Amino acid sequence: MKLEVKGLSFTYEQRPVIQGLHFSVQDGEFVSLIGPSGSGKSTLFYLLGGLYRPQAGEIHLNGRLINGERGHLAYMPQQPSLMPWRTIFDNVRLAQELTRRTDRVRLNQLLKEAGLAEVARRYPHELSGGMQQRVAFIRALASDHDLLCLDEPFGALDALTRTRMQKWLLSLLEQERRTILFITHSIEEAILLSDRILVLSPSPMKVAQEVAVPFARGQERDERRGTKEWIRLQRELEAMLLPT
Numbered sequence: 001m002k003l004e005v006k007g008l009s010f011t012y013e014q015r016p017v018i019q020g021l022h023f024s025v026q027d028g029e030f031v032s033l034i035g036p037s038g039s040g041k042s043t044l045f046y047l048l049g050g051l052y053r054p055q056a057g058e059i060h061l062n063g064r065l066i067n068g069e070r071g072h073l074a075y076m077p078q079q080p081s082l083m084p085w086r087t088i089f090d091n092v093r094l095a096q097e098l099t100r101r102t103d104r105v106r107l108n109q110l111l112k113e114a115g116l117a118e119v120a121r122r123y124p125h126e127l128s129g130g131m132q133q134r135v136a137f138i139r140a141l142a143s144d145h146d147l148l149c150l151d152e153p154f155g156a157l158d159a160l161t162r163t164r165m166q167k168w169l170l171s172l173l174e175q176e177r178r179t180i181l182f183i184t185h186s187i188e189e190a191i192l193l194s195d196r197i198l199v200l201s202p203s204p205m206k207v208a209q210e211v212a213v214p215f216a217r218g219q220e221r222d223e224r225r226g227t228k229e230w231i232r233l234q235r236e237l238e239a240m241l242l243p244t
C-alpha cells in the first residue's frame, strides 16, 4: 500500500495541531516518526484512521482519497484499548472477526511468539501494562490490512522485552511484506527498524527533516549498533530533535 499525505491540516479547539503536513510511505516501506511529545503524532494517526477529519489536505491510499474513512488500515493506539469483557484470545481475534473467519493457528502462533500463550484465556485486567501492550500489538499484526500504523508500540515494555519484540518484528517483516508507519520516542529503535525516519517539528506539526537509514534492512542491522556510522546518525537525529 502506498500512503500519501498532502497538505494535511487539523485544528483542535482553535489550536492548530497539524499544519501543512506532507509525506508519503511507499509500498513495503518502514517509516518512523519521531518528534516532541504533544506535537500531534497520535492525532495524525486518528486522522489516518478516519476517526477525525482534516480541515484541509488529502490522505491517499494507493491513489484513492480516504479522508474521514475508517477500515483501511490496522491501527495500534498508544493506549492498548482492550475490551475488558473479552479474553486475550478474543481481543486478538477482533482484528479478523470483521473480515473473515478466525485463523486460530496463526493467532495462537503470534501469541506464543510474543510470550503470551499462557495468558490467552485471561482477561485484560489480569495482565501487566506491558503485556496488554503486546496484546494490542498482536491484534494489529493479525489484521489483514497491509498498512500498519503503530503508535509507540513498545513504549510500555521493559528494555529486555522491548529488544525481543523489536527483533521479532524484524523477523516477521522478513517473512511477510507489510507497510509500516511507526511512532517512537527512541532514536535507537527508529534506526534499528526503519528505512526512513521523519523528524517532526513541535506543534503545529510538520515534517522538519527526513533521514534515510543507510543500513541494510533486517535482523543483521542490530550488529551495526555502535559502529561509527550508527553513532554519527544517532547524534545527527539527536541534534535535529533538540529544541531550537
Ligand SMILES: Nc1ncnc2c1ncn2[C@@H]1O[C@H](COP(=O)(O)OP(=O)(O)O)[C@@H](O)[C@H]1O
Pocket (backbone or CB within 6 Å): 012, 015, 017, 036, 037, 038, 039, 040, 041, 042, 043, 044
Ligand atoms: N480529543 C482530543 N482531546 C484533547 N486534545 C486533543 C484531542 N485531539 C487533539 N488534541 C490536541 O492535539 C495535541 C497533540 O496531541 P497528541 O497527538 O497526543 O501528541 P503526541 O502523540 O505527539 O504526543 C494536544 O496537545 C491537543 O491539543
Ligand SMILES: [Mg+2]
Pocket (backbone or CB within 6 Å): 041, 042, 043, 078, 151
Ligand atoms: Mg502520542
